[in-house]
Amino acid sequence: MGRLDGKVTVVTGAAGGIGETTARLAHSEGASVVLADLEAGGVEKIASELGDRAVGVAVDVTKREDNERMVSAAAEKFGRLDGAFLNAGIEGEVGPFDSRSDEAWEKVFAVNVHGVRYGAEAALPLIREAGGGSLVMTSSVAGLRGAAGLSPYVASKHAVLGMARTLAVELGPEGIRVNTLNPGPVDNRMMRSIEEQAKPGHGDDVREGFIARVPMGRYVTNDECAGMVVFLLSDAASGCTGNAFVVDGGYCAH
Numbered sequence: 278m279g280r281l282d283g284k285v286t287v288v289t290g291a292a293g294g295i296g297e298t299t300a301r302l303a304h305s306e307g308a309s310v311v312l313a314d315l316e317a318g319g320v321e322k323i324a325s326e327l328g329d330r331a332v333g334v335a336v337d338v339t340k341r342e343d344n345e346r347m348v349s350a351a352a353e354k355f356g357r358l359d360g361a362f363l364n365a366g367i368e369g370e371v372g373p374f375d376s377r378s379d380e381a382w383e384k385v386f387a388v389n390v391h392g393v394r395y396g397a398e399a400a401l402p403l404i405r406e407a408g409g410g411s412l413v414m415t416s417s418v419a420g421l422r423g424a425a426g427l428s429p430y431v432a433s434k435h436a437v438l439g440m441a442r443t444l445a446v447e448l449g450p451e452g453i454r455v456n457t458l459n460p461g462p463v464d465n466r467m468m469r470s471i472e473e474q475a476k477p478g479h480g481d482d483v484r485e486g487f488i489a490r491v492p493m494g495r496y497v498t499n500d501e502c503a504g505m506v507v508f509l510l511s512d513a514a515s516g517c518t519g520n521a522f523v524v525d526g527g528y529c530a531h
């Protein structure tokens with residue numbers, strides 16, 4: 278028996294490191310999954326590998342209508358919606374606070390904050406129809422701490438946690454749980470980009486600096502993040518709402 282048997286969930290950023298790994302784990306735990314990402318090719322390929330109970334859709338989370346289409350795919354294909362992993366995000370450009378352009382701030386907020394908001398707005402009617410469910414939004418340890426050079430990203434990830442907490446308070450009476458996943462540095466594409474932007478040609482030095490701050494002495498993995506998300510989507514987390522669930526190897530323990 279799977280932990281998500283009979284449940285239907287959408288996953289945004291499903292062609293990326295954490296999203297794909299989570300979609301695969303959720304599917305293996307019995308969920309039907311709508312995989313959403315910018316380009317159809319990647320998510321359709323993953324969905325076809327998964328076979329039954331999976332569909333890939335091209336979605337730009339910054340567009341309200343795309344989020345609605347994603348949720349409609351769940352209704353049309355699987356007849357209901359119990360959960361959403363609103364995970365699509367971008368790191369943006371790395372640089373000092375007072376060198377960031379309006380466009381740089383707007384781009385990061387469009388995806389990381391408004392993309393999550395549109396996803397939640399689109400999913401809520403169907404989750405209500407299902408009689409309750411679970412929203413998991415990807416924040417970060419950058420939603421709990423500052424990080425030099427990443428001001429739009431850090432501000433956006435704090436905003437996600439604020440949105441999740443507020444929604445949890447509003448939706449608790451309806452049996453809809455809302456939590457955030459807060460990963461520390463993950464061993465995947467996004468960290469490679471941040472490392473390389475922070476010190477072009479010497480990304481390894483930046484990586485070593487990050488790792489020196491992690492008590493467990495390594496980056497966390499996509500699998501470790503996926504495990505937390507599947508727990509939060511499952512009934513095992515029935516008492517959990519309004520909280521940040523940190524997967525960081527101890528990074529925030531300092």
Ligand SMILES: NC(=O)c1ccc[n+]([C@@H]2O[C@H](COP(=O)([O-])OP(=O)(O)OC[C@H]3O[C@@H](n4cnc5c(N)ncnc54)[C@H](O)[C@@H]3O)[C@@H](O)[C@H]2O)c1
Nearest residue numbers: 290292293294295315337338364365366417460462463467
């Ligand atoms: N990698 C890390 O160290 C780390 C740490 C903390 C939090 N996070 C967060 O985890 C989430 C997943 O990131 P990841 O680490 O898997 O990186 P990733 O870059 O592999 O995945 C992000 C995915 O989001 C998709 N995406 C970007 N803009 C989109 C849009 N407008 N519409 C739809 N999809 C879009 C990308 O195509 C990509 O597939 C992000 O929100 C990120 O901020 C990552």
